[in-house]
Amino acid sequence: MKIHHLNCGTCCPVGGKLFDGYSSGLSAHLVCHCLLIETNDGLILIDTGYGTQDNRRPRERLSDFFLALNRPRLLPQETALAQVRALGFRPEDVRHIVVTHLDFDHAGGIEDFPNARIHVTAREKEVADQRRGGVFVSRKRYRPQQWDTVANWSLYPLGGGERWFGFDAVRGLEGLPPEILLVPLAGHTWGHAGIAVQEDDGRWLFYAGDAYFHHGEVSAQRHCPPGLAGYQRLMQVDAEARRVNQRRVRALALDHGDSVRLFCAHDRTEFDAFARA
Numbered sequence: 001m002k003i004h005h006l007n008c009g010t011c012c013p014v015g016g017k018l019f020d021g022y023s024s025g026l027s028a029h030l031v032c033h034c035l036l037i038e039t040n041d042g043l044i045l046i047d048t049g050y051g052t053q054d055n056r057r058p059r060e061r062l063s064d065f066f067l068a069l070n071r072p073r074l075l076p077q078e079t080a081l082a083q084v085r086a087l088g089f090r091p092e093d094v095r096h097i098v099v100t101h102l103d104f105d106h107a108g109g110i111e112d113f114p115n116a117r118i119h120v121t122a123r124e125k126e127v128a129d130q131r132r133g134g135v136f137v138s139r140k141r142y143r144p145q146q147w148d149t150v151a152n153w154s155l156y157p158l159g160g161g162e163r164w165f166g167f168d169a170v171r172g173l174e175g176l177p178p179e180i181l182l183v184p185l186a187g188h189t190w191g192h193a194g195i196a197v198q199e200d201d202g203r204w205l206f207y208a209g210d211a212y213f214h215h216g217e218v219s220a221q222r223h224c225p226p227g228l229a230g231y232q233r234l235m236q237v238d239a240e241a242r243r244v245n246q247r248r249v250r251a252l253a254l255d256h257g258d259s260v261r262l263f264c265a266h267d268r269t270e271f272d273a274f275a276r277a
């Protein structure tokens, strides 16, 4: 398996360093870190960032609230579709899309790949279709217009499954190689999950999605800039579950850093390190 790290959406919320911990100037800089995995059976996309339709019709596809708060740049060359093409593939080569959850900044590119089967937890699909999850943000975070033309879904329960590095209910995915696992991590949304991918050398990559937002949260000296801490509180549906799951992700980073390399969706420092390598 060959793994590409893609940034499928740069966001520039106001707040600079106070928001993201590193940007000089007024704007912060967040990424939408996605993976494109080449297998013998075609391409697998892990999360999709913003898609071509979000770029063309942002006011119809996204909420005014999050457009104003996150200030996505919506650059055509940052869509997963443009990056798949730039790597020499066709959109129909993407056979599977696994999404950590269905927030607007993770599901926007789904409809750019009409041949793909979408994998997500059943709970996430249910609350996203009903636009539940958080009092104020629920109708704004989930945008069913981003997936309403999709027919091929594989939905997974939050219970059952196997153990993996201290996590429960971990399972493989229909039609995907056994090296790719879905790891339920509720808290940010009800059906949020991380994705583990075993690399050819036996080590694991663990994509924690929005279980944390800043690399400092999973480091020995735990820290998070105030902007990202506030954003996570705004978006969480279950504070206790999010806290417990973030603690487990941090334990994974600290106790198994030699066999598992992890990253989250929006940290630019992590993305730059993986993209350079």
Ligand SMILES: [Zn+2]
Pocket: 103, 105, 106, 210, 265, 266
């Ligand atoms: Zn997100």
